[in-house]
Amino acid sequence: xxxxxxxxxxxxxxxxxxxxxxxxxxxxxxxxxxxxxxxxxxxxxxxxxxxxxxxxxxxxxxxxxxxxxxxxxxxxxxxxxxxxxxxxxxxxxxxxxxxxxxxxxxxxxxxxxxxxxxxxxxxxxxxxxxxxxxxxxxxxxxxxxxxxxxxxxxxxxxxxxxxxxxxxxxxxxxxxxxxxxxxxxxxxxxxxxxxxxxxxxxxxxxxxxxxxxxxxxxxxxxxxxxxxxxxxxxxxxxxxxxxxxxxxxxxxxxxxxxxxxxxxxxxxxxxxxxxxxxxxxxxxxxxxxxxxxx
Amino acid sequence: xxxxxxxxxxxxxxxxxxxxxxxxxxxxxxxxxxxxxxxxxxxxxxxxxxxxxxxxxxxxxxxxxxxxxxxxxxxxxxxxxxxxxxxxxxxxxxxxxxxxxxxxxxxxxxxxxxxxxxxxxxxxxxxxxxxxxxxxxxxxxxxxxxxxxxxxxxxxxxxxxxxxxxxxxxxxxxxxxxxxxxxxxxxxxxxxxxxxxxxxxxxxxxxxxxxxxxxxxxxxxxxxxxxxxxxxxxxxxxxxxxxxxxxxxxxxxxxxxxxxxxxxxxxxxxxxxxxxxxxxxxxxxxxxxxxxxxxxxxxxxxxxxxxxxxxxxxxxxxxxxxxxxxxxxxxxxxxxxxxxxxxxxxxxxxxxxxxxxxxxxxxxxxxxxxxxxxxxxxxxxxxxxxxxxxxxxxxxxxxxxxxxxxxxxxxxxxxxxxxxxxxxxxxxxxxxxxxxxxxxxxxxxxxxxxxxxxxxxxxxxxxxxxxxxxxxxxxxxxxxxxxxxxxxxxxxxxxxxxxxxxxxxxxxxxxxxxxxxxxxxxxxxxxxxxxxxxxxxxxxxxxxxxxxxxxxxxxxxxxxxxxxxxxxxxxxxxxxxxxxxxxxxxxxxx
Numbered sequence: 001x002x003x004x005x006x007x008x009x010x011x012x013x014x015x016x017x018x019x020x021x022x023x024x025x026x027x028x029x030x031x032x033x034x035x036x037x038x039x040x041x042x043x044x045x046x047x048x049x050x051x052x053x054x055x056x057x058x059x060x061x062x063x064x065x066x067x068x069x070x071x072x073x074x075x076x077x078x079x080x081x082x083x084x085x086x087x088x089x090x091x092x093x094x095x096x097x098x099x100x101x102x103x104x105x106x107x108x109x110x111x112x113x114x115x116x117x118x119x120x121x122x123x124x125x126x127x128x129x130x131x132x133x134x135x136x137x138x139x140x141x142x143x144x145x146x147x148x149x150x151x152x153x154x155x156x157x158x159x160x161x162x163x164x165x166x167x168x169x170x171x172x173x174x175x176x177x178x179x180x181x182x183x184x185x186x187x188x189x190x191x192x193x194x195x196x197x198x199x200x201x202x203x204x205x206x207x208x209x210x211x212x213x214x215x216x217x218x219x220x221x222x223x224x225x226x227x228x229x230x231x232x233x234x235x236x237x238x239x240x241x242x243x244x245x246x247x248x249x250x251x252x253x254x255x256x257x258x259x260x261x262x263x264x265x266x267x268x269x270x271x272x273x274x275x276x277x278x279x280x281x282x283x284x285x286x287x288x289x290x291x292x293x294x
Numbered sequence: 295x296x297x298x299x300x301x302x303x304x305x306x307x308x309x310x311x312x313x314x315x316x317x318x319x320x321x322x323x324x325x326x327x328x329x330x331x332x333x334x335x336x337x338x339x340x341x342x343x344x345x346x347x348x349x350x351x352x353x354x355x356x357x358x359x360x361x362x363x364x365x366x367x368x369x370x371x372x373x374x375x376x377x378x379x380x381x382x383x384x385x386x387x388x389x390x391x392x393x394x395x396x397x398x399x400x401x402x403x404x405x406x407x408x409x410x411x412x413x414x415x416x417x418x419x420x421x422x423x424x425x426x427x428x429x430x431x432x433x434x435x436x437x438x439x440x441x442x443x444x445x446x447x448x449x450x451x452x453x454x455x456x457x458x459x460x461x462x463x464x465x466x467x468x469x470x471x472x473x474x475x476x477x478x479x480x481x482x483x484x485x486x487x488x489x490x491x492x493x494x495x496x497x498x499x500x501x502x503x504x505x506x507x508x509x510x511x512x513x514x515x516x517x518x519x520x521x522x523x524x525x526x527x528x529x530x531x532x533x534x535x536x537x538x539x540x541x542x543x544x545x546x547x548x549x550x551x552x553x554x555x556x557x558x559x560x561x562x563x564x565x566x567x568x569x570x571x572x573x574x575x576x577x578x579x580x581x582x583x584x585x586x587x588x589x590x591x592x593x594x595x596x597x598x599x600x601x602x603x604x605x606x607x608x609x610x611x612x613x614x615x616x617x618x619x620x621x622x623x624x625x626x627x628x629x630x631x632x633x634x635x636x637x638x639x640x641x642x643x644x645x646x647x648x649x650x651x652x653x654x655x656x657x658x659x660x661x662x663x664x665x666x667x668x669x670x671x672x673x674x675x676x677x678x679x680x681x682x683x684x685x686x687x688x689x690x691x692x693x694x695x696x697x698x699x700x701x702x703x704x705x706x707x708x709x710x711x712x713x714x715x716x717x718x719x720x721x722x723x724x725x726x727x728x729x730x731x732x733x734x735x736x737x738x739x740x741x742x743x744x745x746x747x748x749x750x751x752x753x754x755x756x757x758x759x760x761x762x763x764x765x766x767x768x769x770x771x772x773x774x775x776x777x778x779x780x781x782x783x784x785x786x787x788x789x790x791x792x793x794x795x796x797x798x799x800x801x802x803x804x805x806x807x808x809x810x811x812x813x814x815x816x817x818x819x820x821x822x823x824x825x826x827x828x829x830x831x832x833x834x835x836x837x838x839x840x841x842x843x844x845x846x847x848x849x850x851x852x853x854x855x856x857x858x859x860x861x862x863x864x865x866x867x868x869x870x871x872x873x874x875x876x877x878x879x880x881x882x883x884x
Binding site (some may be wrong): 032087090097098100101102104105106107108109111113115117181192223226230231234238264267268271274275279282283284 | 415
């Protein structure tokens with residue numbers, strides 16, 4: 001049981017990282033990348049390839065991991081920029097749900113391209129840290145899981161610092177609060193939208209590298225993970241990064257605990273959980289209730 | 295009549311298809327096209343018309359397939375199984391709607407996604423019942439003992455498709471469709487004319503799910519075999535693509551949308567390695583190039599027709615005749631020590647006032663004094679934190695907006711809330727919501743009673759529009775009107791509710807000088823026919839001219855009440871508007 005909770009927390013922290021990407025773009029543009037999962041898949045495959053290339057060329061493990069993370073973050077940011085330009089900005093004034101479909105359109109194209117490059121089969125993604133298990137009391141944790149935990153903490157800390165303390169983060173918050181007023185203060189809301197999507201995609205990519213070794217890495221891996229991360233964001237409250245962290249962890253733990261009984265329950269539990277949360281708290285766990293003014 | 299000719303022609307073409315193309319692959323394709331179209335049509339009612347969202351329609355499709363399949367395998371006749379499947383789907387739709395009533399935007403999307411995925415998981419994993427990925431085998435469908443081979447089954451699908459199309463079209467052009475659309479445009483405005491938004495949302499979901507259920511059944515029996523691979527999240531997305539790319543809310547959109555989502559993949563199937571790329575590319579391109587969908591885009595190209603001329607000539611002249619007046623002008627409103635708090639901030643603080651109709655009561659105060667909150671309280675948009683609102687001897691404090699409308703209180707909006715996609719006339723017609731007598735079936739089948747009633751209310755709506763001087767714009771789309779005109783239409787719509795108390799929230803904001811005159815005239819006319827009015831307004835010229843009594847709020851508290859002369863000379867009112875003693879000295883110079 002405790003084992004399930006620990007691995008749930010680790011899985012959940014990955015959901016939370018991906019879900020923060022939904023948060024960032026939602027507050028700045030009121031849109032999200034519904035294809036976040038496929039960007040994650042691309043991050044995983046790209047990370048695998050670039051790490052593999054560097055590791056075989058004899059670079060030390062730690063250095064090649066960092067390099068792979070950087071490469072993936074850079075490429076994904078670039079893609080995020082492209083996504084905003086192609087699928088979000090042209091639809092800003094159109095039908096209010098057009099962006100759902102346009103981001104899905106981009107993501108299925110990416111899925112197809114990934115299939116052409118990496119093939120249809122599941123690719124083994126060995127963790128760079130090997131598969132040794134560290135024992136703490138009754139709980140066994142692989143070294144890769146430790147790595148995930150450390151990464152998640154570092155990324156969350158950076159993200160919170162960036163959003164709350166840095167000038168750019170404050171500019172992002174300002175656009176979220178009132179785009180017109182922000183633009184009068186000399187902030188370019190469009191640039192902020194690009195930044196938000198670049199950041200969001202980079203997070204998805206990093207999430208992909210982290211999750212790769214503990215799941216099946218293939219061109220079709222994204223859809224479920226993307227949806228679960230979305231579920232995590234909704235459970236926590238889409239406009240509250242702390243809530244999202246909580247939602248991700250909760251989802252991860254519940255899934256792992258239920259998978260002790262039956263793998264069918266594992267997938268179903270996530271969606272039953274979300275229905276229950278939304279029935280009683282339609283704004284998510286930590287979402288703010290807003291009174292509309294008329 | 296023309297309508298039936300078109301339907302007849304479509305029916306004839308569909309009927310003749312197997313003879314023109316006696317090819318089982320093509321007939322199969324046509325069957326698939328028709329039931330896919332049905333799902334898209336149903337989803338269009340939900341997404342395009344009533345402004346809801348479903349990313350889980352494959353779930354309803356699946357329920358239809360499994361329920362009817364299981365019933366048939368249990369020995370029930372095909373048609374009965376189908377009806378049961380429809381019923382279960384409608385029920386499931388209602389449940390999903392009730393689960394997601396309070397959820398909006400992405401949260402609503404998530405509820406429907408979760409529903410769809412749950413159904414998918416059940417279909418996949420509950421192998422004992424559903425057969426899972428290995429599938430479920432079904433007997434050949436039969437119609438009361440008459441076996442349906444490939445071609446007769448195709449005709450059966452044609453028949454159902456036509457029936458669903460005709461009935462859906464009937465609904466869309468009846469008050470049901472108008473109410474859906476009104477709700478999609480502005481929930482709060484629909485509620486203030488008496489629409490129980492919650493029930494109507496449930497109805498929209500149930501209808502849409504029911505249609506998807508028919509399609510699911512037809513799909514299941516097409517090959518006498520199906521498995522759980524057909525009900526994925528991607529399928530739900532695909533249905534939505536059909537709605538949006540075809541043109542959400544348009545009548546032809548689902549046909550065009552289904553062509554794109556059903557036939558296009560068949561065409562590019564041979565390019566298996568690239569078909570997602572091609573499909574994604576086309577989807578992205580069409581969303582960017584035609585944001586209103588293909589049909590919506592084409593309609594925009596077509597010049598606006600001369601619809602305005604149709605039947606408005608009769609009533610263009612402004613009239614003072616108004617049969618639709620308040621018949622029993624008893625209006626006794628009392629706010630008793632009402633408090634409204636928002637997270638510790640008291641927007642309305644212990645306000646009491648009474649209003650005895652028929653009178654025109656002004657409600658004024660500087661910005662942030664709690665006027666709008668008071669209006670929202672009186673119309674049920676907010677429920678007071680403490681205190682009571684009593685209306686004609688009844689405690690209505692906790693009434694939601696549609697019940698307030700039912701007891702005779704309605705309003706207009708400061709930030710205009712017209713149903714922008716409807717015409718001016720249709721806006722007023724939605725206002726009659728509480729007074730329609732025909733039921734759902736009459737609207738579904740366009741019975742004679744329905745037509746009579748529709749005609750009757752159209753005339754009444756026109757006379758109301760004539761009353762506010764807007765009859766000449768009856769066929770104009772509401773979004774195209776000027777601010778002042780929109781405010782007049784809002785008044786006409788509110789009058790259609792037949793209110794005893796009408797609350798006008800800044801009716802002259804943004805109106806031109808000419809329109810201000812017109813609005814003043816309308817207010818006087820309203821009073822003369824016995825409707826009580828609460829007028830929230832910043833234009834002092836209007837307030838002082840038309841109000842019998844005025845209540846002044848400042849910082850959420852009532853600071854003065856009395857006739858216009860009394861208020862004009864009230865020291866606290868002057869202080870609230872112009873500032874304290876020092877300012878007064880500066881201005882008055884004493």
